[in-house]
Amino acid sequence: MGALVIAEHNNVMLNIATLNAVAAASKLGSVDILVAGHECQAVADAAAQVMGVSKVLLADAGHYAHGLAENLAPLVVQLAAGYSHLLVAATSNGKNVMPRIAALLDVAQLSDIISVVSEDTFVRPIYAGNVLATVQSIDRVKAITVRTTGFDPVAATGGSAAIEKVPPGPDAGLSSFKGEELTKSSRPELAAADIIVSGGRGVGSAENFAIIEKLADTLGAAVGASRAAVDAGYVPNDYQVGQTGKVVAPQLYVAVGISGAIQHLAGMKDSKVIVAINKDEEAPIFQVADYGLVGDLFKEVPALIDALSK
Amino acid sequence: MEREAMEFDVVIVGGGPAGLAAAIRLKQLATEHGHELSVCVLEKGSEIGAHTLSGAVFEPRALDELLPDWKTLGAPLNTPVTEDRFLFLTEKRAFRLPTPPPMHNHGNYIVSLGNVCRWLAQQAEALGVDIYPGFAAAEVLYHPDGSVKGVATGDMGRTKAGEEGANFAPGMELHARQTIFAEGCRGSLTKTLFERFQLRSGVDPQVYGIGIKELWEVKPDQHLEGLVSHTIGWPVDQATYGGSFLYHLENNLVAVGYVLGLNYSNPYLSPFDEMQRFKTHPAIRETFSGGRRVSYGARAISAGGFQSIPKLTFPGGMLVGDTAGFLNLPKIKGSHTAMKSGMTAAEAVFELLRVDDKIGREAVDYPHRLKNSWLWDELYRVRNIKPAFHWGLWVALGYGALDTLVLRGKAPWTFRHTPDHTSLKPAAQCKPIDYPKPDGQLTFDKLSSVFLSNTNHEENQPCHLTLKDAGVPVRLNLAVYAGPEQRYCPAGVYEFVEESGQQSLRINAQNCVHCKTCDIKDPSQNIDWVTPEGGGGPNYPNM
């Protein structure tokens, strides 16, 4: 009995979050990937390359184009018989579909796991990450969503899985896709960004915040801020990362001119890698930063932008 | 502005021990006499107990009178005091002193006063009291004849700039035949009543202390359930009035706190840092080793006692509990007197309302009854203890012994108080204090402490810490007193920041734990603490 990972994709490209889910699945046994979509052969081909994948199941039909849970869930339920574990990355699509699958299978779901203890026991954050729960499932099939920061992605290449076509199920006719407005700006949404650059009171003024934005654009990152910077009026409230703002967990968090008050740390401590740039070497932010750079941000940030642009 | 209004017989402002005891007593009397009586309690905290902070060793005397069967009703008085310790600390050593008689706690209980209030609220609701947490009484309403008509709750949903936001909901008027103000120490409405009705004329100014408290879960081998321990001496000098408490509750919980008189003179003093430093004493620190801090909070207390009690009644209303100032300082207890004053007020109000329907009457029988109760006698006897500290710790201890043991509080003299905001010396005459850096294990910084108080305020609302003159913080406080608000505030609300070479005061109102110290200690009384949106402030569990 192996694990089936539901691929996250846009019919053209395999979303790399899938590689984190495969990493979690690899700890549980052999891994198959389901690519359900429309005209998505390229995705299946990419999935077949993923390290450690045994088989790619390809279900191609118009009503799978947008990952609608009403259509996708019955398909997975039908395929589930051969698997002990069903996994998907905890993206908005993954979170949307997996509980529906679990309910149809009459099994519980384990949400947002960050580590695998054994084949039936997992660790997942609860209470906004303030508590880590180790949870054991008694169900035959474990339905799981995987928090991507919990697992290093497996290599996207090096595998050579066979691709097997599976017959699509019917269109449930319950829902239809109308459109999508992806955020136009090159800058991603704070809550979903892989990289975030945040500025604090050390930035000094609203005008100076441009330097933070420039670094963010260089990294393709979202822009965040500490409450001190928001309170000081440098940026609007919705930039705020922290206990009373957004709780984020990107791959890379760059804190610039942020002292690291606990309210701020509460909002970003689950980031995979934290970088701090601050002139005060005693600043608490350095106690959580993987890489700390002590220096004047008005000198270091432009230098960093330069170095990154090379 | 047109506001909706609701009518009650009695409106009580504040859901602490005094307000809830008053509510319960009113309903008991109404039931006894078969009288319809509507009683409403307003509480600015998000729930009853959310803003309640006390040591606390609880003397059950008033509770015994109010609800004699409190045990069967499940009152959370779970930890009888088993031992009293009284220590004098020097920097390195601790000396056991005989426990002063007022601090003998046999028969008392170590409690979370917040949990006691939660339980009292249940009793009150069972008797038919309407309790509304999350609504702050923001304004006193008056009849044309000048008598109190009730209170209005604050507007909800005003923006930072004071404009009506998308979800704006105007405040409500609550009209009452009698309004009982039970706001706790330094009530913001009480302050306006003092002025309007000249309630403080002929009495001493109120004086205050700030109490800072932490709740710890300690290792079982450090826990001695029922132990009550107090210290005086280090870390403050003998001219400063301060002392600690350490109470061992149930479930390996230890409440530790430090109370400091707000008449201190060195503007560099930081009550918060004194509290942190206190925990590092060799005789104390072991208690916390391997434990974890689970909560934090601070609150001012009224310490003036007998000679600072204001006139208690005015047409249409009265003051009960610590907003009037019934704390017994040598006992360091005020919940039993707060409750007793609430109960006594309730009895007077009930008699008044039974007689006639006239509005705006004054419950003059309340102070009369109070003067004939044990509360008055208790406060009279200890009236000279706190002022004696004016001469320093040792004289005060000596005087305290003489006054308590020999004179038994019946000395033919009464010492006077001076207001706390006048006691600061200019910074130039004082030495900065070098406090140790927090280690994150035993000692902490202010922000990680506020974090544990679960404090929050809706961000987009007018600042509730208002300045009469925005220039005073830099011109006077910073220039002369080195910005004492940065240090006396236990929540990091006040910060002087430099922007383009100019100093300015930043007020992080969101951090405010509603302790009221700034309203008390600001040297020119420039800070006026007003109620923020209801529900804002700390959310203390088990404090």
Added chain:
Amino acid sequence: MKILVAVKRAIDYNVKARPKSDGSGVELANVKMSMNPFDEIAIEEAIRLQEAGKAQEILAVSIGSAQCQETLRTAMAMGADRGILVQTDEEVQPLAVAKLLQALVNKEQPGLVILGKQAIDDDSNQTGQMLAGLLGWAQGTFAAKLDVQSETLEVKREVDGGLQTLSLKLPAVVTADLRLNEPRYVKLPNIMKAKKKPLDIVTPSELGVDISPRLKLVKAAEPAARAGGVKVADVQELVAKLRNEAKVI
């Protein structure tokens, strides 16, 4: 149309949770509890639909201990017309919640069910999807905007990187995300009125639902404090570390 809204009594969002020292669960004694914030948004949305004439009745449902009545009273003070409490002191996990709601939906026949997208205690983010699956209804999760028509519902959803619009056949299940609306303040007189609105209590066994848990909590622990890393000398070293060691850029 009748709208059913599920509301959960959860730890207040201002309160920091901590595990019990023996790891057996989360310390909740005397901690402030409130309606789960996302459920408040769900109730608000239902009220707005009612105010816009799209719904006739709003039924609030809560599941749990007797104290959940307070949560239902809050929902009714906001504007819900009546409440049902499925009362139990047992732990009720998302699948069981979905089954209980399914049973109530079958009884009450609402045209729309709105839930919060997740509760801020267990952070499961499952119940709405599970309920939709059990009912065989369409689901509009993480809703940022609703447009209810006669037979269908157009829902804008918060998805990674933007917004997606779906058309759902009614009846449907919707879960509310943060930007759907900003809940109103509860007014004092409405709290008094809410005390008089009907509140029925049923039990899981009366609804014929087995709520026995499928997941067992082995341990609740505090996350390990993040250890500080290294100080880098300059930006060149920083970029090199980010590229070669951390591999995040």
